[in-house]
Amino acid sequence: MPAALNRLTADDDLFLKLHDLYGTALVNQLAWRFDETLDPAVLERLHAHLANGFLARRVMTTAVPFARPWWVPATTAEPLAVQQRPVPETGVLDWLFEQSKVEFDPVTGRVWRLSVAPTTSGGTLLSLVTSHVGADGGAVLFALGDALRRLDAGETPDIATSSGRLVGSNPVGGLSRAHLADAIGQLRAAARGIRAAVKAREVREPDRNPRPAEPRLPLPDRHSPADLVVEVDAAEWNSVAAAHDGTDNGLMVGVAVGLLGRSGRIEGGTQVRVDIPHSLRGIDDPRGNATTGLPIAVPCCKGERTNLRQVRIAIKRAARAYADPATTPALQHLQPVQMMLPKPVLGFFSRTAKAPECLCTNLGETGQGVATIAGVRARSVLMRPVVCTGDTELFRRVEVGLNLSWSSDGDTVTLAITGGDPDRFPTRAALRDHVADEFEAWGLAPRFWT
Template identity: 65%
Template sequence: MTLTAPAQFTAPVAVNRLTADDDLFLKLHSLYGNALVNQLAWRFDKPLDPEILTRFHAHLAHGFLARRVQPVRVPFARPYWLPATESLPLVWESVPVAEDEMLDWYFAQSRVDFDPTTGQVWRLSATTTTTGGTLVSLVTSHVASDGGAVLFAVGDALARLYDSPDVTAGSGQLVGSQPRNALAANVIDAGRQLRAVAHGIRAAIAARGVVEPDRNPRPALPEFPLPTQWSPADLVVQLDLTEWNAAATRHSGTTNGLLIALGAGILGRSGRVGDTAGIRVDIPHSMRTSDDPRANATTGLPISVTYRADERIDLAAVRSAVKRAATAYRDPATTPALQHLQPLQMVLPRFVLRHFARTAKAPECLCTNLGETASGVADFAGHHASAVLMRPVVCTNDTDMFRRVEVGVNLSFSTDGHTVTLAVTGADPDRFPSRAALRELLSAEFEAWGLAPQFW
């Protein structure tokens, strides 16, 4: 077997403070628990040696994901990351999973309690299939990692499978360490934060004329008689990448544009918006750099996409909108005011943030393009996964909560260079009440683009 040589890392500054995004996800976790988690999952057609996963788990437990939040007592100073003191054990389930039960098994892995204060922020689980294969799931808390962080940690762990797990050798050394004089370091950080707040307020005032695309209010009706607890409808499909790109090219678009068009098209077909509505689509954009110690290093680019009934989304218009949004976010003068207020968000009293969190709205259409990420994490010591899936999982929760936050549809795209794996979640209980209803809408949208997906 051949393993890629482990990367060498440059040690970070001693203290790795939480970012505004880390802080926001931590506060949301305190309010809603694990309402949203990330999942990286693998399908193997043949048995996978449990010893490989045991080694993999050990490296993750000493790697980039193994971090805990260290609170601080100095007002306005930010908490920071330290290496985790605990990790959830590897779970091997004994009951084989049938082909038509795979999606349910993967979704069930989202039922886990995370604790950012101890470092219990990820869980690795596996099971066999009735056809002799193996399913593997890595579920992670968004408090401690975005998609880029997960891929970075997993890639490093796989490259080091046959080394001894050591926090000082692998990606774990980037997590951060305790300052020599915690009180002095926190006082200094408090001063920096107050200056950042003042700078952010000035920048927000200067950018007060910058506007973002509006989201559509969620129609109150129809309201289906559903249980008080509801699991969002989820689907996973696979397509040939060449076929995907050909469809995009035929309609003057890009790989990413077709993803956005599918999301907007599904939302329109569901009846969530009317004809000629401008749908707000949020596009996560990675800001991660080499040896980046941040747990979350992603920003969002919002665009408006016009939906027209019985017509395909205009891919050329989508392409132009994405370019404009990317250009705007590179210049503070054209960055929306709310982005400048992130330092203020971190120092606001908790009761104020609770109010904003409880009245905040979820994206109506979220489209995540992870690019060619699957190929880098598909091999476990010579065992090649037949499919790799990466997606956000919207967990089971109160049905009325989904209605209140007005969540819509999420799409996540990844490829190994040959096959596209697309994860779709319909989280509006009255537009996507079941997996079957979501599949009907998705099939119609694929047919409009001349695409023939294979459903899991």
């Protein structure tokens, strides 16, 4: 019997099936703005470490019914993408979004891309875009942190001694027995999940609000979601949060709910469902995706600031509820069943599936650990999910809402905001107007990336 394979998690599997249905529709992006020029040789070595590290994985499948796919190290990767043409300071956001236009392939292992471009001011832009099939935000930071440590130490790129060792292997012999054992284990897990779901059938999650049908703007057939990046002094952000009996996380949620109200997506007096990703990643965790979501209900008081004390209480209550199987919603217990669904069945259910109306991701002070590359410290570090360009009608049908991603380097808060509703946030300028008004209401002084 071979060693245990690194099987895909339920989230890995769901993202893989969605990738098969929609292609590369959502990616994660880690980006840096440097005032200096980075040595091309350093970036080539960083790329080599990443190509032998935690992100370098590809999906293997078996014909044994119900046995889960598994990860093995990838033997190929997207090459380092080097742009020679300098990017103007007013074109940074456009360049960063352009890096999301890549077709990943989890089967071959092409699931990440490192890109670099000079700026007209003599600096450097660097982007690491990753497929959500193989890596959540925590996995990206873990992989990059390991690659940077090995780069600084002058070590040779190597799977066996780097974070790549955790990806798994494809041992010879005994695989049929291993897959049969996994299939039996999955059937048992599904049975346990169904029993738990029945017991939790009265547990209710906050409802999401249906997307208003009007207004319906005359838009092109293809749509790129409006995106912004805003910086605020960390001391200022924390001071405002504390003044309103909230936390840094709660203020992000408060801003998000306010933006939905200002845009007309949510009516005043309505409860907004806000989904907050919560990392479950442990030390040397081999999982690509190790995150759960905590849904909370937040009142939208149009024309008034969100009550941050209520947000803080709601987040704590949701965390306690999800820690207890008895108060975990039934759908969460059914993940083993979800993994057994063939793609055609999932495609049928996806016709009525909806995107989050409000997703708020707090990445903490992650910027400090990855801000320096070979001794050169970035002026700014950004981490965010990117909703890629797609059919306008698809955005309307799945009712894409608002995504916010918060991170800090200890001195500066960087907030990435994506307005996916094409009729409420048709352009970056429209989104910026709402953000400027909402920040002014909180007494925050935003600095917008351009």
